[in-house]
Amino acid sequence: MFDDETMDDFLHLLRALVREPSVVGMEDAFFRVLRRELEEFNVTVSRYHGLLVAQGDDPESSFLSAHIDRHGLMCTGPNEFQYAAFIAGNRGELNGDSISEQFMELIAGRFRGQRVQAHTPYAGSYLGQGTITESYICPRRKNLIFELSGLDFLQPGTPVSFLDRLKEKDDLISAQLDNVISVAMLIELIRMGYRGTAMFTAGEEAGRSWRFAAEWFQRHNLTTNRFIVLDTSPFPLVADLSLQDVVLRHRDSNAEFDKTLTAEVQSTCDLLGVTYRYKDVYIEELNRTREKPMSIGRTELGRLITATDGAISGTTLQLPTCSYHTQTETARLSNIRAMMRLLCEITHTG
CATH class of the missing domain: 3.40.630.10 (Zn peptidases)
Known part of the structure; x- marks a missing residue:
């Protein structure tokens, strides 16, 4: 019960x-x-x-x-971060009619000021924290792009999660x-x-x-x-x-x-x-x-x-x-x- x-x-x-x-x-x-x-x-x-x-x-x-x-970011280049669900390797599964894709434009500006944390891909070891300073849709890559402060040392392939508390x-x-x-x-x-x-x-x-x-x-x-x-x-x-x-x-x-x-x-x-x-x-x-x-x-x-x-x-x-x-x-x-x-x-x- x-x-x-x-x-x-x-x-x-x-x-x-x-x-x-x-x-x-x-x-x-x-x-x-x-x-x-x-x-x-x-x-x-x-x-x-x-x-x-x-x-x-x-x-x-x-x-x-x-x-x-859960949704988060991935480091994809020098101080470059993209929405993990929609990076190029995943786009073969997406054709525009999912709720997540239709929500992308709506949520693009919601992340400014959000605290994030980076961790190693497999062990999950903590690497550091940063703050999202800007988020926008790149029309060429058709993905959410994020600008962060405090995590410019990360290497491509590093996951970045939203710092979250219930x-x-x-x-x-x-x-x-x-x-x-x-x-x-x-x-x-x-x-x-x-x-x-x-x-x-x-x-x-x-x-x-x-x-x-x-x-x-x-x-x-x-x-x-x-x-x-x-x-x-x-x-x-x-x-x-x-x-x-x-x-x-x-x-x-x-x-x-x-x-x-x-x-x-x-x-x-x-x-x-x-x-x-x-x-x-x-x-x-x-x-x-x-x-x-x-x-x-x-x-x-x-x-x-x-x-x-x-x-x-x-x-x-x-x-x-x-x-x-x-x-x-x-x-x-x-x-x-x-x-x-x-x-x-x-x-x-x-």
């Missing part, structure tokens, strides 16, 4: 995880942190390329996934919550006795995480239509967060999700009194009033369904947040409680 004491444990874990760097494409240090955390529990932990898997004593009863990467006020918490809050939820579920399979994938912000999940299922000759991917879902205002506890989807830009599992999640919401909104329907309704339509987004699950011709399918369960992809991304504690209650009921945990 996810009660006040469990929430305290969850927030303690989240505070610690938020402080650990996990820049997209350079997540090795966070994988080690995650493994140490999971090995405290009665699960079998296995590390693969781009993936860490924790399995309980009934591993095929349920499959859940969370992404471990802030708590009333019913709200804020930090760079995407994707670390999903990781914390999944760890908390394991602590509560989750018996199925939990997958932690790298590279989601660069559109690569589905490959690591697909390879794991193929490696073990497994198929399922009950794969649930945890994530956050952005809304414009704090006031929007109280309009639903969780966000569901029928589909994304790539594929339709499993109708049976999606309906089951909705029925469980109704049973528990958890309020929900379908994000694809919400965006389609908004687009009727917009001159330039928004994308309904591309998810790890949609890519996975398409790539496996439906052999791996399921649905998503998302936490509503606002100030997406910033260090003030905000969520409601009451929504977190509702989402955890829902996860416990769906997976028969606790």
Whole structure:
């Protein structure tokens, strides 16, 4: 049961995880942190390329996934820094219709004055701190370019993460919550006795995480239509967060999700009194009033369904947040409680 004491444990874990760097494409240090955390529990932990898997004593009863990467910068030349998710090596996965890409122009100016820290790519050892003095979109490279003070000694390939701390006020918490809050939820579920399979994938912000999940299922000759991917879902205002506890989807830009599992999640919401909104329907309704339509987004699950011709399918369960992809991304504690209650009921945990 996810009660006040469990929430305290969850927030303690989240505070610690938020402080650990996990820049997209350079997540090795966070994988080690995650493994140490999971090995405290009665699960079998296995590390693969781009993936860490924790399995309980009934591993095929349920499959859940969370992404471990977060946005940050990479040093790409002498005192030159680019948004890590969109550097040239990743652009083959991006074609303009992801939420992240459409948000790039909106968030370009939000980073001035942000403190950042550099660390070694694999060990995660601290190298120093600096401050973002300017950020802008380069029209030729089609990427966010950052000017920093204090880190001009860094070599190309060095990750730079946003200096982040969890802030708590009333019913709200804020930090760079995407994707670390999903990781914390999944760890908390394991602590509560989750018996199925939990997958932690790298590279989601660069559109690569589905490959690591697909390879794991193929490696073990497994198929399922009950794969649930945890994530956050952005809304414009704090006031929007109280309009639903969780966000569901029928589909994304790539594929339709499993109708049976999606309906089951909705029925469980109704049973528990958890309020929900379908994000694809919400965006389609908004687009009727917009001159330039928004994308309904591309998810790890949609890519996975398409790539496996439906052999791996399921649905998503998302936490509503606002100030997406910033260090003030905000969520409601009451929504977190509702989402955890829902996860416990769906997976028969606790």
